[in-house]
Amino acid sequence: MNDRTDDSDDGLKPRGDTERRVRADAQRNLDTLLQTAMAVFASSGVDAPVREIADKAGVGVGTVYRHFPQRSDLVAAVFRREIDACAEAAPILSATYAPFEALAAWMQRYAAFIAAKRGLAKALHSGDPVFDNLPGYFDQRLRPALRTLLEAATTAGEIRSDVDAEELLGAVASLCMSAHNAGSGRAERMVALLVDGLRHGAQSS
Structure with missing residues (x-):
C-alpha cells in the first residue's frame, strides 16, 4: 500500500484546470457573441x-442557435447583459472617484444604456413572453446601484438629500428619449445639467 498523500499526479488537477479553461473560453465566446x-x-x-x-462574432450560426434557440x-440575453454591465459599473466608479463624480459618471453610463435599449425597442415591445421579466430585472439591478451612489453623495454633502433613485432613472430615460433626434452629444449634455442640478440644496459636511 502506498501511503503517499500527494495527489498531484493522479490526473485530477490537470483535468480540473482544463475544464476551468474550457469554461472560461466558453464564457468569453458568449460575451463576445452578446457584445457583437x-x-x-x-x-x-x-x-x-x-x-x-455569427460572422462578426467569429462563431458558427449553429453556435448562436445552440445558446439562443x-x-x-438572444435579444433578452443582450438586454440583461447591458443591465448587468451598467449595474456593475457603479461600485467600480465609486471606488475610483469622489462621490459626486462617481454619480455623474454612472448617470452618463446609464444614458448610454438607454441609447442602446432603443435599438432593442421593437423586440422588447413585441409582446413576446420571454421579455416579461426584464422590467423587474431592470429595477432589481439598477435601482440599488444608483441608490448606493446617491447615498454616498448625500453623505458627503455633495447633493440634496431628497433624490429618489426611481425618479432619477425615469427622468434621465425621458431626457435621453426626447434628445434622440437632437444631434450628437445632446443627451449627454442634458443629463450632465440634470445631475449638476442635484447639487442645489446640498448640505455640505
Missing part, C-alpha cells in the same frame, strides 16, 4: 440576420 449582437442590433436593427451576428432569447 448588441452592436449589430444597434446598427442594423433586431431583425438583422443571425449569420451577420429563438431570436427573442
Whole structure:
C-alpha cells in the first residue's frame, strides 16, 4: 500500500484546470457573441440576420442557435447583459472617484444604456413572453446601484438629500428619449445639467 498523500499526479488537477479553461473560453465566446449582437442590433436593427451576428462574432450560426434557440432569447440575453454591465459599473466608479463624480459618471453610463435599449425597442415591445421579466430585472439591478451612489453623495454633502433613485432613472430615460433626434452629444449634455442640478440644496459636511 502506498501511503503517499500527494495527489498531484493522479490526473485530477490537470483535468480540473482544463475544464476551468474550457469554461472560461466558453464564457468569453458568449460575451463576445452578446457584445457583437448588441452592436449589430444597434446598427442594423433586431431583425438583422443571425449569420451577420455569427460572422462578426467569429462563431458558427449553429453556435448562436445552440445558446439562443429563438431570436427573442438572444435579444433578452443582450438586454440583461447591458443591465448587468451598467449595474456593475457603479461600485467600480465609486471606488475610483469622489462621490459626486462617481454619480455623474454612472448617470452618463446609464444614458448610454438607454441609447442602446432603443435599438432593442421593437423586440422588447413585441409582446413576446420571454421579455416579461426584464422590467423587474431592470429595477432589481439598477435601482440599488444608483441608490448606493446617491447615498454616498448625500453623505458627503455633495447633493440634496431628497433624490429618489426611481425618479432619477425615469427622468434621465425621458431626457435621453426626447434628445434622440437632437444631434450628437445632446443627451449627454442634458443629463450632465440634470445631475449638476442635484447639487442645489446640498448640505455640505
